[in-house]
Amino acid sequence: MNVHRQPAIGLAAATILGSCLLPIWDGSEVGFWIDAPLAAALTAVQLIALLILVFFGPVRVTPAVLLVAVVSGSAAQYFLLEAEFVFGVGGWLALVATMLCLWRLLAWLSAHPGRTVQILVPALFFFGWVLCWEIAVRGAQISPVLLPAPSGVLNAFVAHFPILWSDALQTLFRSALRGYAMGCTCGFGLAILFDRFPVIGRAFMPYCTALSAVPMVGLAPIMVMWFGFGWESKAAVVCMVTFFPMLINTSAGLATPDGIQRDLMRSYNASYGTELFMLKLPSAVPLIVTALKLNSTLAIISAIVAEFFGTPVFGMGFRISVELARMNLDLVWATIVMGALVGTLVYGGISLAERVTTSRNPTAQ
């Protein structure tokens, strides 16, 4: 018996048995599967798969068996949902059992490292959460106003994709990108200025630090007052948000070369410009790239939030506030998903560029 080394499987099997004996739905009779024969059949498949693993120990096809267990369990749950009753204890136990099977599958995969595994495991994990979310929401019949089901969000996403996409592009290219470029450039430029003239740096840095303590989204109303309702105010907020991480990271990066390296430059009688381009900037690249990545995420999020202020006319923030007022929460969440997707794509793009350009720098993370 394999129960001791892999308790999850034994537990899952026991849980399914339990789920068969306890009420599936609130108020239904004990373990009455006749109302949902398809679900019953699938659960039987799941149970058989688990019992195989319990009695025969880890076999070569363990992952396949586990996959069968997970898929059949999830399908069973799905068909139970079709009956549209509120889940009872039995129903929840069945969900727990399926999740345990999924966890065991993930554990098996994680023990076999590889590039596919690195992408597959988090993806499956994410899928598991989404499944839980879906079943929990529909099984407990939570009001869609409070928490929408992933299926609803997906439908809204697919149905309104063109609008969402154009909103995303608006936010990205009209507000976020411009603000990002301005903020990063100013932060970078100021850092170099502070490095060239340390006196100025020592004088003004404390004010910069104090200013960075102000939550930038609070500046949004002021930016609207100064720049109007258009993209300028949003870009201004993004500029302010991205300015400080860039300033701080670039300053830290320019200071990384240690005494010996700087002495070397001195011995070559290098001018400031030469030292900057040949020593300081290359050393600063890892930290600058970190700031660029961080700022990309901040830029998108603060652009969206900035779009709440003044009367927004376009973009993802606009979409959220409008649909919120209309109580179309599915669409609101779909916009959030779009925002996350775009943010991930941008972050991924910068990471890719980083890998391509700094692969030879041993200090790069």
Added chain:
Amino acid sequence: MLEQRKTDLALIGVAGLAILIVWYVAALALNFPQVMVIHARDDVPLPFTSLALEALRPARPVLPTVDQIATEIFNTTFGHSVTSPRSLVHHSAITLGTAVAGTLLGATFGLVLATAIVHNRTLEVSAMPLVIASQTVPILAIAPMAVVLFGNLGLSGFVPKVLITSYLCFFPVTIAMVKGLRSVDRQMSELFETYAATDRERFFLLKLPASLPFLFTGLKISAATGVVGAIVSEMPTGGGVGLGARLLSGSYYGQTVQIWAALVASAAISILLIWIVTKIERRFLVAGLGR
């Protein structure tokens, strides 16, 4: 060292003076058009100096002067009792409370998650990419909505605000602690192997103390993020308490000075929170670590 300190203070003072001068000039320039509009229909054109003076004291300035902001802060801090909704202290305390609660909750979750990730390979492979990706989700955007919704359900505004703030706060601590718990060098680990130490002993006697400097670094970022989260989640469409609400109402009613005062208060509590973390850090990290 002392000499450097003195010169630094002098430099900072000079810089501050320069900023003040630029500020006043800017205030003059930006507020002037407004004043011109007000006095456009005057029979007798007022001398420039009195116009200028008025530009520095308008009721609804485009750019309030430093003394206007300072006066507003002074009045709202000392002019009202702490429980009054007009008191800046009242709103600041509420925001601070939310920020602290959210930061603590997020930090605790981050600590537990980091410990689990470091000890469980499955969790590490499956959860880490999701943790990193979670930061691209603009939860901040639905913060006001969540507060309203929870309010409709009867849950007080505090709980959803803290939940949203903690969502923002857990990430820096998680990342810092994962790095910190793994920061132990090989020889130290082998030292513990020669003592046949258990995993538990290794965790509490070696990994956890080694990770403390990282924890505090993450905690500082978390604290700053917490204030932002608290403020944004206080901006539901329809009033409320806290600095976020104050910012919003200031923008609705055109009370620019109120907005600026609220911003200064936000910066103050941000700095306060980070200062507290730094103080705790000094207390816990012994002289020996020298970090």
Added chain:
Amino acid sequence: MAATSAQSMRVAPVVSAEGLNVTFNSAGGEVHALSDVNLAIERGDFVSLIGPSGCGKTTLLRVIADLQSFTSGHVRVDGLEPKVARAERLYGYVFQQPTLLPWRNIADNVGLPLQIMKTDSAKNADRVTKQLSRVGLKNFARNYPSQLSGGMQQRASIARALSFSPELLLMDEPFGALDEITRDNLNLELTDLWRETGKTCVFVTHSISEAVFLSTHIVVMSPRPGRILEVIECDLPRKRDLSIRDTPKFLEIAARVRRGLHAGHANA
């Protein structure tokens, strides 16, 4: 008396290795670190392992300490397998770096193994003080490692290895990172300590004079794959001071060691 010495002749060696082979995979490919090593170390001996860099002397020490697995052969520590010996905490290990926990003061660092081994805490403070006095650090008990010099930190590390009174002491080039004068003083302290406590010591070094000064037996190893070329007995008197390094006997033994090393190099 005679009976006792006859008995002691039949006492099992503290450390024994037979036909030991160690091969492991590293970034550069397969590494055959040790080849057919046979060694027996008696109780109370001070044995130095000496050889060129990469000859496997550290690997041999780590195999004894169960920090490194071996491919074939037998290794016994006090009659037990290394894994069991480690679980029984039969040895103290001193690394190349002091490896002190920076957040604990010296006394707490020396007391670390006692804390893990859950010895009687009432006596721990005494034990710690005793070890610290032995290495001359009694006045620094409350200091932190960062406040101490490299030599003092290494002394603390030795005190820590002794704190739970193991019979066997394994040391991996503990004085390698220190300057010569500190090294000389520490060598003197170590030999006094060894005489006083009667521990069995296995000491890795690549300094010939250090090996001859400290040891009763010097194991000369060949370049990779490491084999034992010869075991030189060093019968200088047990009580040694630094001036012994100028005596003809010392120089003769050192020359033997040097010849052995060169021969090993030539045959590689």
